[in-house]
Structure formats: C-alpha cells, structure tokens
Amino acid sequence: MVDVDPPPREAAAAPPATPAMKRSASFDRVPEEARRILHRLAGELWGGDVDPAALAVSQLKGAMTNEVFRITWPGGGEGVGEEGDHRKVLVRIYGQGVEVFFDRADETLSPADLRDPEISSLIAKKLREFHDLDMPGPKNVSLWQRLRRWLEEARGRCSAEEARQFSLEKLGDETAMLDIALSGVDQRVGFCHNDLQYGNIMIYEETRQVTLIDYEYASFNPVAFDIANHFCEMSADYHSATPHVLDFTKYPGTDEQRRFVQTYLSSSGENPSDAEVVHLLGLIAKYSLASHIFWGLWGIISGHVNKNIDFEYKEYARQRFDQYWKTKDQTLGSKSN
Template sequence: MAPVLSPPVISPSLTNISRQHSSASSQNLTDLLVGAAGASSSSVQLPDGPVEPVKAEGLRHARVNLLARHYKLPEFASQFLKIASTLRIFAWDDERIKPEHVVVRRVSGALTNAVFFVSCKKSSKIPTLLLRVYGPSSGSLISRPRELHILHKLSSEYRLGPRVYGTFENGRVEEYFDSATLTAEDIRDSVISRWIGARMAEFHSVDVSVVSPPSDVSDSGTFEASVKKCVSSWMKSAHEVFAISTMPREAAQELDLARFEKEWSIYLKWVSKVEDKTTGSAIVFGHNDAQYGNLLRLTNSVETDEHRQIIVVDFEYAGPNPAAYDIANHFHEWCADYHGATPHLLDPSRYPTFTQRRNFYTSYITHSNSLVKGAQDPVFDASDLDQLVASLDYQVRVWSPSSHAKWAIWGIIQARDDIENNVVEPEFDYIGYAKGRMAAFRQEILELGVIQR
C-alpha cells in the first residue's frame, strides 16, 4: 500500500478569494494555470546499510539510526520513541509511552525504502504515524534531499501533501491518514476523474520557485521542463545497462538508444515550434507520476470539497513541467494495470476517449480558474470552454510522447539488477516495460508528423 498523506488544504494565500465570471476572451489558460501561483513485495529483504542523512531547513532532526529488519524487536520501538521525543511529535513525546506500547506494522519493503505504520495501543488519541526507513540507493533516478525539500515546502507553505514531522539519520516521519489506494478502474470513474483533475489544478497552482529547489533553475534563470532534464541525465545510466555483458541483445537492438537519442532531439526541436505556453505548455509544479497507485481516497472524509477526498502521494519525480505533460502522463496511466496478468504492458485501448478527457479538462480548467486571485465560481460560455478544452487537448498530444520516452529510459535503468543477476523471470519485467514505452514513443512521433516513416 502506498504511503498515506494528509488531505491538502489550500494555503492561506489562496483562501478568501473574491469571485468573478471568466471567459476565454479575457483570460487565457496560462492565467488559469499560474495565476494563483503568482499570488502566492514481502519477499524482498528490508533495506539496511550505510545511508547519507537527509535533512531539510526548518525540520527537526534526530541523530538516531533504525534497522528496518529489526522492526519486530523492542529495540526498534525504543529507538523510535527517541526519535519521536527529539522531533517533539504531538502526544508521542510523552515519557509514559513505553516500547511495549508501540505497534509497528510493515506496509512495504524494498531495497531503497521500507514503510511502516506506527501506532500506540496505550491510547487511541495518540495519532498513527507513517515511518519511512531509507535503504542504500544509487540515486541515479531520484534524489532524496530534493524529494524532502519538495515535501516540506508543499506542506509548510501550501499545506499540500503530508506534514513531515522531521527526519532521523536514515529516514523520516510523516503524517498518516486512513485511506484506500485507488484502482485501475477507479481512475476511470467520471466523478473520481473530475476530482483528480481538480487536485491536479491545485498542485499546478503553487509557485514553482517556492516548492522546487534551486537546483531546478537553469543557467538562464528559468525552470526547465524536468522531463527534458530526466531523459538527459538518465542516458548515461541507460548506456551503462546496455554495456552489461548479459544485456539481451535482441532487446538492446529493439530499444536502440543511439536511434532514440536522435529521435528525442528531433522531437524536442519540434516541440519548441508547436508548444503554446498560453494553453498547456506553461511550466507549473507537476507531480509527474499520477498513476492510480499514487492516488488515495480518504476512508472517512469530512472535507466539504469532495475532490479533497483524493490524496496525492509519492513525490520522487515531482518538479517543474508543462501542465500538459502532467496530464498526458496521467492519461497514459489509464492504460496500465499493475495488478493484472501483464503489469508491464500498457493497453492503448484503455486510453481515455475525448468525452472522458473533456470531463477531466472541464474540472481542471474550472478549478484552475477558481484558484486565480479575484476569480469566482467560473461560468464559461460554451464556445469559450470548448476552445480552452481543444487547445489543452492538443498540447497534451504534443507532450504525450515525452512521457513514453522518460519511462522507457527509466525502465532500462530499473532493469539493471535483473540483468546483472541473470534473472529469467523478474517480478516486474522492466525491459518489457521499456520496450512498450519506447514503441509507443516512436509511434506517437510518427503520428504527429515529427518524423517520416
């Protein structure tokens, strides 16, 4: 089960917003997107090993290490209580709480992360916490300091995402909320899809310069699309995987990284000519991995705004990106079923129809507008809304291939351990996943006229 985060609440700078009617004739989509920002496997061994401490300014830090594999032992509970005391976590810093009162439930465990729910059987008034213990990681795909920075800024500045109570030498403690992970079918539900659209609009409304770390700023002083940075920075690691002697030759030939690099360059040049930063290519703060496993629904929601039942989790890949990229990536996730017979394959027949996309867009656009300073519950003229929807839909098509490209390279890198260890039947077929995403990338740039057959 994915980590459970607290329900986002719009920041004080985005409350008390006056309201007005809006029309596309006087307000383009960029205003809607960034106006508010301007205003303000049980079989896997649990991770243990040397980890560089990850800290963030403004967060308390405990100089304590936790051994994930010892989570059933009293000493683990004892060490956790030291952490809770140092971080001054409400109710948990009570000296009357003893190790025997602590209940630790393992939620997930992998080589790079172990997640636990920690509760106290002494009193139901003591809140359950989410405990994340880091394991050794190469850092070739994600940056823990960057992720922590984003989480802390989102929660402290905008009250979006989880509250991070603090860090310890090899992990962090987060807020827990009772919820259920959405399923592959849930995200296709028209009501839930509208909620997701509204949620995405909230994330896209934050000030990128506040949430993203300074490292996201390019030499020119602007925020570059993170999908471009990811593909560029990941290529070296992908080539290293191809250099492994046990890398399947047929797969290497099909993926053909040299060909991909040429295609990617041609594609980016094409994008620069057709992107429209007034409709969907404006750089916003994107989650960039809005798959159903990263979307939760509160079990006992008391939110007055229905869409706030949806909780967005896991920000490893979050960062500056065109709004249309984040939406395009989400639509591709409609085609995935990570719990089906072929979890590594996307089913293109499940891609949302225009009617389904319009349902999402309408919620996204109207909610974006409601976040703009001075906006009221938006009432769009039908033709104006149609124009905004059509423009955004085209920009989503423009950025759609880049989602395939990014995850194709990601899949190659993730396959490294399986390839090095000659795993014949991996738990997840990363190479098969990469091949599928690469084929989709090439098919889409062909259909868009970026390249000729």
C-alpha cells in the first residue's frame, strides 16, 4: 500500500493524463503528487514490461477517514492483466474534510456491518490469512513489552491524582499476572493487526474482497489477542455523536463468537474439533482483558499528547479500565480447555 499525505503546494506536476487514465472517473480524485509517485513506482518495479501511464483507478469502499484507491496496470506476462497481483497497489490518501466531498455512509463499514454474518465470515477468513503471513524479522510476542512500555509512559505523563483515578499503581501487577497466566498456554502466534475496528476493514463490493488497512500497531502476537480486540471493537461507534462512548452489551455473544472462530479455524481447509474451538474461545475471553489495558493506556497517553483532536480519550480509557475490573474475576475463573 502506498500512503500519500496531502501534497505540498510546490509538488511537481504529474504527467498529463492518457486516454487510459481518463477512462476512470476516480483518476481526477487522486492528487498530482500521488500520480507522480505511481508513475515512478511502475517504472521502478516493472520497467518496460508495462506502460507506467496506462494506470486504471477505482475507489474502494470502507475507509473511515481517508480515501483509498486501487491502482492497476494492464499488460505484462502470461496471466498478468489488469487484476494481476504484481500490477496492483492500494493508495490511501490522508486529509481532513473528506466528508465535505463524499458521503461517508457510502464509503465505510458501519459497526452493524461487523455483525452481518456474511461480512463477519469474510473478515474471519481474511484475518486467518493475515495471521499466516510470513513477515520478515523477529517473531517474538510484542504485547507484554508494549503494555509495560505504555504503562511507564502513562505514569510519566499523569499527575498523582490521575494515576490514582486510573489505578495505574495496580496495572503493573495486573499485566504481569496476565503475562504469566497466558504465556504458558498452548496457543498460536502470528502476525497480528492489533487494531481491527470497523474503520480498518474495507470490502471491495464488486468482488466481496476484504482488505485490512492501517498497520500502525501491527506486530507478532497471540492470534487470540487479535480476535479478542476485534470483538471488543464491536462495542464502539466512532461515528456517533459521542464516539468515545462504548456499549459493551454489544460484545458478541457465545453463538456469534463460535461462528467467527469456527470460520477462522476452518478457512485454511482444516476441520477443527470442538475442543479446538472451545480452547480458542477461552483464550479470546482472557485476551479481552489485555485489550482493555492496551487501549486504556493508549487513551491516557493520547489524552496528553493529542490536544487538538476532538475525542474524549481519558473517558474512553476509563471505560476500558472499568470493563477490565468488571470482567476480570469471572473471565479468569473460566476454563480454557
């Protein structure tokens, strides 16, 4: 994916549009700087194998605050055409005020979409595919180290009163307890998104293809943590009048969780046993506790550093921590077979 910030005023002009470009109405919505980068990208990756100017543009649905386009080039070797994997990139364009020009409801998934059985099944399959990615570099679990680092950051930024209100003095022991309780369990580690809320999931309507975007928090982690975090995100509606308010009654019930996990485990052609499904469900329940601490700490830190964004970060953090304390005993008392 090519991420493109709003172009500076002095950005170099893009090459003139070709007839192939003009076939796509979306082309004019790609900034000139992005077009220039795409021309260079095509030339560097594929050289004379494709015409760098013969790109086709289509806008994808599902971006919450950005515009996302699929760019393809025709031509190339056998079996590689406009849809060829080696001739396709996604372009995400950051910027403010996008909603002035486009109807947000037509571009994004909604919280309700996550509960749609068909869409949920597609997400489960895509998440399994994502977790199976063979990414370079160390494959160590990052969750516990990140929680400890964020806790120290939160303590350093909070006043004594804030630290007391958020019970920060207890969270070090809580994190260590979860680490010990979960790290010794038989579980699968994979490349995780770690922020699978509805705004980070796109569905290309023509093919029903799911794409996950925004990898700022991606790292290797237990896959149960990624699924738990996705389930927790079903409690949020970031486009409501009060985007920081969470409704944990919307956390998926047992049947909904089981359908998701069953699809996730079977999507690679396996036939999981009921014991495997129950085991993963138990882990997901426990990792939901880690998710609450994760995003609670994120809320505290963000509340101190993001002064110009209209979001009640600290109230959001309070809700995540409250849910941790509310569900901790019952969750840890359940058995993961």
